[in-house]
Amino acid sequence: MSEFRQNPITGRWVIIAPARASRPWHIDAPGNQAPAAETCPFCAGNEVMTPPEVWAQRDSNTEPNSPGWRVRVVTNKYPALEDTGEWSGKKDGFYPSMNGAGVHEVIIESPDHVVNMSALSREQFTAILHGYGARVRALKQDQRWRYWLIYKNNGERAGATLAHVHSQLVVLPFVPREARDEIAGARGHFQATGGCIYCDIIRRECEQRERLVFESERFVALCPYAARFGYETWILPKHHAPHFEQSAGLDIAALAESLRAVMVKLNGIVASAPFNYVIRSAPAEEPTEAYHWHMEILPQITRAAGFEWGTGVHMNSVAPEDAAQLLRNAPA
């Protein structure tokens, strides 16, 4: 089983997960929609190659773990964390650790061997986002957990080890550093101004427009002022809402359209651009007026390297104003 360990100097947690070293490596040539490989565990017909499904959107007359699904969620076969009882911490001298309790699932985003997410239909995007919400809602019932992160690694440069479109859900027994910093900042802004900083950012960027990618009835896509990565794009609901997983069906359909538009635009600028994305939603105990859920799309065209690891400061060679202009003009 894996283990959380805390750096005794910086306080930073890591997950030591040796079982993940035996993951298969199954990456096709970039941009290539390879034919459904017999060896791809995520292709329809190969359901036996994954752990049993925990959720699926499938035709009503089909059996679990057989073809007939559109989106399928399974426990990660090489989990970084496992849902095994309570979490517990210990300290060995000045070295703190916790058992690797948590949840690690994989959302398989197409029954077909698609490797570039932008090739999926709007209906498929809707089904995927619906699956994300369903899993987060289900796992939020469990009082042991504190943080839920949906994330995607698309392309080998973005950390994917399997090419077939998929994303992941990790549930943690604590609120991790990036989320803590973000929540503390949003809270500070709320206490100082009485407003939500994300609402203020949306208002300003829609007025100023230089970092705006597009605005639809329900969503805004923009390149953030202090973007860490070239072409980094955030999608935010215009209506203030702290929890992604409470989004209604109309919002999910509108988000699907916005997310697909960003993917298609990004692909138009850099073909088969590798990228990560994350969905940031409020932890359960968070006061709701200061937090605003959103998606962060993080292209990995250049890499974080020694400078970033050493300082925590990112060098980004694409000004977000330039990125937004290119993305605005790219066809959706």
Added chain:
Amino acid sequence: MSEFRQNPITGRWVIIAPARASRPWHIDAPGNQAPAAETCPFCAGNEVMTPPEVWAQRDSNTEPNSPGWRVRVVTNKYPALEDTGEWSGKKDGFYPSMNGAGVHEVIIESPDHVVNMSALSREQFTAILHGYGARVRALKQDQRWRYWLIYKNNGERAGATLAHVHSQLVVLPFVPREARDEIAGARGHFQATGGCIYCDIIRRECEQRERLVFESERFVALCPYAARFGYETWILPKHHAPHFEQSAGLDIAALAESLRAVMVKLNGIVASAPFNYVIRSAPAEEPTEAYHWHMEILPQITRAAGFEWGTGVHMNSVAPEDAAQLLRNAPA
């Protein structure tokens, strides 16, 4: 000119440096010691392709910016920061920024087109480390700066855009987050125990030995307890010292031997392993009893991806105990 921008939510700084987008891309096939390319700006004879040198170790009868050097330091041709007057901050509503004032230099580590650092001689390692120290000492004279980071990107997966062995020095007008967290932790340990946490770690790891790679007269190489990356290795001086750049000649020679041993061992496990390293030395104003300079070697065999960007928590599939055992047994 580039610009520092602060994320108004998390407080995280980034450097927006559009000029860096025009960098040339010159990466040879992995592991291949390609012949000195006429197009490589770092090869001896091509000195005119770089900005003028600011430091070099060279034969006494040779001219600056001509062949005859062993190690050569130049200003980065595509600098993330520039040494242009005072730094100054401003705030545009809730968006803080600073001009991109600082220093960005390149240390060219061999006159020959070597791409794998482990192929360099011990004498060459000594000359490189001597160059690092000379540049940091010179730039520490300047009262405008607060933090000095030597770092290396070796291999395309580790963020290098030029294959010829080199490293970089960035000087910042503030102490960045990773360094602040580390210094605060070291200070906290000192206040609580009266001891240096790095000295305590060295003592414990040398006794326990399961994460020790090797111990020499002056240095210790170990895999840290909460390693972020597979095969992450730290090299620490056994004698308590806060400032790398004040190391005496005997220490530099001993460090060269230790660093070369780690490089050779790492290469023995993963041929041409891509890696970053950083040298962590105390900022000028730091009280000296709590801080202990060291090198962190950060192999990039798997990648930071969506989970890491979303949480700040790293997943590492190589337990440091296993990494240390493999590194211990690998030939130096």
